[in-house]
Amino acid sequence: MGNNEFVSTPQTPVNKVIDGADPDSKALVPMTPVNVDALAVVPVNPKPKRNELSQRRTRRPFSVAEVEALVAAVEELGTGRWRDVKLGAFENADHRTYVDLKDKWKTLVHTASIAPQQRRGEPVPQELLDRVLSAHSYWSMHQSKQHGKHPVEPIKPVDRPDEIVRA
DNA sequence: ATTAGGG
DNA sequence: CCCTAAT
Numbered sequence: 001m002g003n004n005e006f007v008s009t010p011q012t013p014v015n016k017v018i019d020g021a022d023p024d025s026k027a028l029v030p031m032t033p034v035n036v037d038a039l040a041v042v043p044v045n046p047k048p049k050r051n052e053l054s055q056r057r058t059r060r061p062f063s064v065a066e067v068e069a070l071v072a073a074v075e076e077l078g079t080g081r082w083r084d085v086k087l088g089a090f091e092n093a094d095h096r097t098y099v100d101l102k103d104k105w106k107t108l109v110h111t112a113s114i115a116p117q118q119r120r121g122e123p124v125p126q127e128l129l130d131r132v133l134s135a136h137s138y139w140s141m142h143q144s145k146q147h148g149k150h151p152v153e154p155i156k157p158v159d160r161p162d163e164i165v166r167a
Numbered sequence: 168a169t170t171a172g173g174g
Numbered sequence: 175c176c177c178t179a180a181t
Contacts, residue, residue, distance in 0.1 A: 057175065080170075082169080083168085083169060098169075098170090099171095102170085102172095
């Protein structure tokens with residue numbers, strides 16, 4: 001959808017310019033010539049920004065099940081296609097936007113890097129945190145070059161993250 | 168509309 | 175979670 005919506009006002013057939021330089025002008029203040037057409041089209045809906053009035057979304061801690069889905073999705077799609085991760089694993093989770101998923105991955109990588117004692121909320125299974133770090137390092141190297149128009153790539157086995165190295 | 172990172 | 179510069 002286009003975010004640039006405009007509204008056009010009826011064109012002025014005769015007076016295209018309102019000139020204040022009129023000798024017979026009774027204007028108290030000199031008026032600079034102004035082109036009416038320039039004001040004919042004014043942008044409406046500048047940008048539905050979020051002012052300090054709008055309330056921010058209520059917090060919604062990710063469940064372990066959600067983390068599992070997120071990790072699985074990133075393991076095969078990488079960390080540069082949150083749109084696809086959203087569509088592929090959170091299709092019907094209206095409160096989870098692809099930005100939310102991207103943010104969650106960021107916190108997960110951090111969580112996996114700190115001591116269990118400083119983590120908060122329902123503990124995330126170490127097994128998942130291991131996969132997070134594994135996928136994180138994996139996709140750090142295989143920086144997918146161009147984001148060509150892929151129809152949600154058919155998962156290439158060779159591109160999947162390696163299992164945790166534990167001899 | 169998405170991506171990518173800092174706030 | 176939010177904000178937003180770049181794409």
